[in-house]
Amino acid sequence: MDFKLSENTTMIADTARRYLKDNYSFDIYRSQLQEADHLHAARWQAMLELGWFGLPFPESCGGYGGNLVDVAAIVRETGAALCLDPFVDLVVSPGKLLEYINTSESLAILEDVIAGQARVACGLYDRYAGYQVTKPSLRLNGYRLSGQKHVVPDGGCAKRILVSAMAGDELLILALPVEQCQIERYRLLDGSRASSLMLDDLEITDAMILCRGEVARQALSGWFDYMCALDCARMYGAASQVFDDTLEYARTRKQFGTAIGSFQVIQHYLVDMFIDLQQLESMLLMVLVKAESETVSERVRATAAAKAYYASQAVRIAQQGIQIHGGVGVTEELNIGHYFRLITHCSLSHGSRDHHVSRFIEADAAV
Amino acid sequence: MNLEFSDEELAFRDTIRQWMKANVPDDLRRCTARGAMPGKEMQQRWERLLGEQGWLTVTWPEQYGGPGWTATQRYIFDLERASAGAPPTSPFGVAMVGPVLYTFGSPEQKDRWLPGIRSGEMLWCQGYSEPNAGSDLASLKTRAERHDDHYLVNGQKIWTTQAHWADMMFCLVRTDSTVKQQQGISFLLIDMKTPGIEVRPIYSIDGHHHLNEVYFTDVKVPVENLVGTEGMGWTIAKFLLTHERTTIAGVADTQNEINRLKAALATMAENYDKHQAARRVAALEIDLMALEYTNFRTVAATDEGKPFGPESSGLKIKGTELQQSVSQAMVELGELLSLPWDNEQPIGNEVFNRASRRYNFLRACTIYGGSNEIQKNVLAKMLLGL
Numbered sequence: 153m154d155f156k157l158s159e160n161t162t163m164i165a166d167t168a169r170r171y172l173k174d175n176y177s178f179d180i181y182r183s184q185l186q187e188a189d190h191l192h193a194a195r196w197q198a199m200l201e202l203g204w205f206g207l208p209f210p211e212s213c214g215g216y217g218g219n220l221v222d223v224a225a226i227v228r229e230t231g232a233a234l235c236l237d238p239f240v241d242l243v244v245s246p247g248k249l250l251e252y253i254n255t256s257e258s259l260a261i262l263e264d265v266i267a268g269q270a271r272v273a274c275g276l277y278d279r280y281a282g283y284q285v286t287k288p289s290l291r292l293n294g295y296r297l298s299g300q301k302h303v304v305p306d307g308g309c310a311k312r313i314l315v316s317a318m319a320g321d322e323l324l325i326l327a328l329p330v331e332q333c334q335i336e337r338y339r340l341l342d343g344s345r346a347s348s349l350m351l352d353d354l355e356i357t358d359a360m361i362l363c364r365g366e367v368a369r370q371a372l373s374g375w376f377d378y379m380c381a382l383d384c385a386r387m388y389g390a391a392s393q394v395f396d397d398t399l400e401y402a403r404t405r406k407q408f409g410t411a412i413g414s415f416q417v418i419q420h421y422l423v424d425m426f427i428d429l430q431q432l433e434s435m436l437l438m439v440l441v442k443a444e445s446e447t448v449s450e451r452v453r454a455t456a457a458a459k460a461y462y463a464s465q466a467v468r469i470a471q472q473g474i475q476i477h478g479g480v481g482v483t484e485e486l487n488i489g490h491y492f493r494l495i496t497h498c499s500l501s502h503g504s505r506d507h508h509v510s511r512f513i514e515a516d517a518a519v
Numbered sequence: 520m521n522l523e524f525s526d527e528e529l530a531f532r533d534t535i536r537q538w539m540k541a542n543v544p545d546d547l548r549r550c551t552a553r554g555a556m557p558g559k560e561m562q563q564r565w566e567r568l569l570g571e572q573g574w575l576t577v578t579w580p581e582q583y584g585g586p587g588w589t590a591t592q593r594y595i596f597d598l599e600r601a602s603a604g605a606p607p608t609s610p611f612g613v614a615m616v617g618p619v620l621y622t623f624g625s626p627e628q629k630d631r632w633l634p635g636i637r638s639g640e641m642l643w644c645q646g647y648s649e650p651n652a653g654s655d656l657a658s659l660k661t662r663a664e665r666h667d668d669h670y671l672v673n674g675q676k677i678w679t680t681q682a683h684w685a686d687m688m689f690c691l692v693r694t695d696s697t698v699k700q701q702q703g704i705s706f707l708l709i710d711m712k713t714p715g716i717e718v719r720p721i722y723s724i725d726g727h728h729h730l731n732e733v734y735f736t737d738v739k740v741p742v743e744n745l746v747g748t749e750g751m752g753w754t755i756a757k758f759l760l761t762h763e764r765t766t767i768a769g770v771a772d773t774q775n776e777i778n779r780l781k782a783a784l785a786t787m788a789e790n791y792d793k794h795q796a797a798r799r800v801a802a803l804e805i806d807l808m809a810l811e812y813t814n815f816r817t818v819a820a821t822d823e824g825k826p827f828g829p830e831s832s833g834l835k836i837k838g839t840e841l842q843q844s845v846s847q848a849m850v851e852l853g854e855l856l857s858l859p860w861d862n863e864q865p866i867g868n869e870v871f872n873r874a875s876r877r878y879n880f881l882r883a884c885t886i887y888g889g890s891n892e893i894q895k896n897v898l899a900k901m902l903l904g905l
């Protein structure tokens with residue numbers, strides 16, 4: 153086995169880290185939190201120029217042929233930097249779905265995404281189906297679409313939403329223009345922007361339908377695993393930052409005339425966090441390789457395990473980070489509480505721990 | 520052994536239940552049902568209502584206007600209050616400075632301050648913590664220098680809950696820096712409208728303003744606002760730590776949270792794995808039961824006039840851990856529904872819609888009032904002799 157990252161991946165990670173250090177900050181994050189539109193023109197252009205938009209996609213689709221390990225190298229850094237620029241929501245997530253759909257219509261939209269010309273988001277969940285991605289509650293009757301999509305991460309500015317729906321027993325994926333939908337916008341736990349779509353007999357044209365049936369099912373299943381792995385990467389970036397900052401705080405914060413890091417209980421907490429972080433990294437490396445596997449059961453087993461593990465252990469690190477910081481850990485002014493929100497968010501998006509434990513059991517039974 | 524309430528206690532419970540049903544204001548009930556915390560007006564309106572009934576200061580001795588209830592009755596009252604959807608009362612006046620005043624205060628101080636606390640008219644805040652004196656409270660630096668008929672206070676407090684609501688602060692200050700740390704601390708009552716006081720908000724990670732920094736620049740405090748004698752502040756602060764333990768575990772409110780969660784789960788869509796969720800909730804309820812019976816033991820011992828036994832030592836630690844676990848379960852079981860932060864229209868059940876804010880805020884409950892690490896240090900020393 154070989155766990156070394158390629159030179160290319162290391163370079164991508166270094167570049168991302170440097171870029172974010174120079175162009176993003178906790179202050180920028182906090183002011184972005186207050187904004188309804190998360191697309192910042194100059195940074196968007198910079199990310200495009202860094203090649204991030206093409207990286208996740210094969211050369212045959214006009215991308216640069218990076219794998220999940222490469223993309224995760226960026227997402228880890230955006231997690232560590234609390235960056236709210238909707239790179240995943242408006243590029244990676246819709247782009248991967250379009251790539252997996254693999255029709256001429258979908259690839260045409262993907263081309264625009266890679267060129268930074270499109271504002272497309274994925275609306276694949278609703279409150280009735282939860283995270284069961286292939287059982288949407290949206291219904292297509294003839295050419296009329298009705299129902300709702302919830303928690304659509306859209307950067308506050310998507311122009312088109314890729315939605316899943318059922319026409320009778322058949323699964324479909326459609327691309328809906330936002331201006332034809334009734335929409336409610338809000339902020340999410342991690343500070344990102346999202347919306348709910350309320351569709352009431354929306355008239356659909358053939359051109360909006362991207363794919364059906366088995367193609368749609370496979371595209372969604374591949375997309376779901378890919379997104380689960382990216383959730384882990386983002387949590388890893390955040391959790392490792394929590395650890396670094398908390399260790400530093402324990403060294404410098406003094407009570408009773410000495411650094412709190414000299415108290416044994418705090419030492420044990422930090423050692424636990426460190427060990428857990430190593431385990432999280434192992435899980436991350438595992439899932440990044442396996443989430444793109446051709447074998448569905450292997451893919452599902454890996455992403456379910458990783459998400460379930462992260463949902464308990466990464467969350468635990470964030471909680472301990474707050475506890476060791478004391479009062480200042482629960483304030484908006486310090487980053488620690490924001491990492492806690494980000495990690496909690498990612499531990500639920502694309503399925504909670506319970507959801508993934510169930511998937512894991514099913515995947516095991518299927519082998 | 521007898522683990523049931525007596526007939527009198529059951530009759531008492533019914534009286535309280537009926538009163539709560541008729542008197543908890545609808546807006547307050549709705550606020551709690553949403554998982555939100557009431558604002559100043561709503562909270563104070565409720566506390567005044569209790570005050571009129573003589574039920575705000577249920578822990579106080581009769582001679583100071585308490586209702587003369589047993590610990591069991593107080594416990595029942597708390598259960599009924601929570602299950603009627605009313606929030607806990609603010610602790611600073613009723614549970615903290617009130618007992619200090621009737622225990623250590625002069626007759627004038629009692630006459631002057633106790634009535635406003637009893638009626639809910641006067642709101643208090645607790646000025647203990649400072650930026651560099653959190654767990655190590657005895658290292659506090661806010662100075663009070665004696666000048667004729669007043670003290671001149673200079674320094675800074677932090678994490679002061681509800682300082683922006685309060686009329687008065689009870690405050691630990693350093694009056695002598697030449698003696699051992701603990702011996703140079705005094706207990707002062709400070710009118711929040713005094714010139715030289717500046718209150719600055721701190722937003723916590725639930726997105727709300729509960730906490731403050733309070734700055735003192737040459738703040739004049741009359742000497743008659745000193746409680747006890749100079750240097751007695753530490754003794755008074757320690758007295759408060761061992762006061763009233765019968766509701767410290769928060770059993771009533773945690774039970775209410777579990778009930779809210781169960782009701783919300785019943786509304787989940789068909790696809791949702793209710794069985795799995797029920798197992799998680801059951802585990803929490805079982806933990807709560809253990810805490811509840813430990814709490815009953817403390818209550819019963821109190822009614823027999825016994826000092827707190829070892830069984831009461833874990834009430835705060837276990838109670839706060841459980842509050843956190845319940846709030847975490849609420850967020851996690853809500854899945855998708857827990858993710859929106861500021862949407863107007865809840866997606867699905869409103870219980871989940873606010874659950875993440877509450878979960879965020881409750882990370883603090885193992886930190887405030889003496890962190891759980893500090894609690895354990897104290898127990899190791901006092902209880903186990905380590």
Ligand SMILES: Cc1cc2nc3c(=O)[nH]c(=O)nc-3n(C[C@H](O)[C@H](O)[C@H](O)COP(=O)(O)OP(=O)(O)OC[C@H]3O[C@@H](n4cnc5c(N)ncnc54)[C@H](O)[C@@H]3O)c2cc1C
Nearest residue numbers: 415475476478479645647648653654678680883887890892
């Ligand atoms: C929501 C909230 C409301 C509050 N309300 C008030 C209020 O109204 N009035 C008021 O005066 N204060 C209030 N506080 C302050 C609270 O009492 C302090 O936050 C608390 O005492 C801890 O102090 P600190 O934050 O400075 O943390 P620190 O003391 O710096 O502690 C940091 C970490 O080190 C640990 N630690 C410290 N010493 C030891 C040790 N000896 N052994 C092992 N571990 C140790 C702590 O447990 C903690 O995990 C509030 C705090 C919060 C979060």
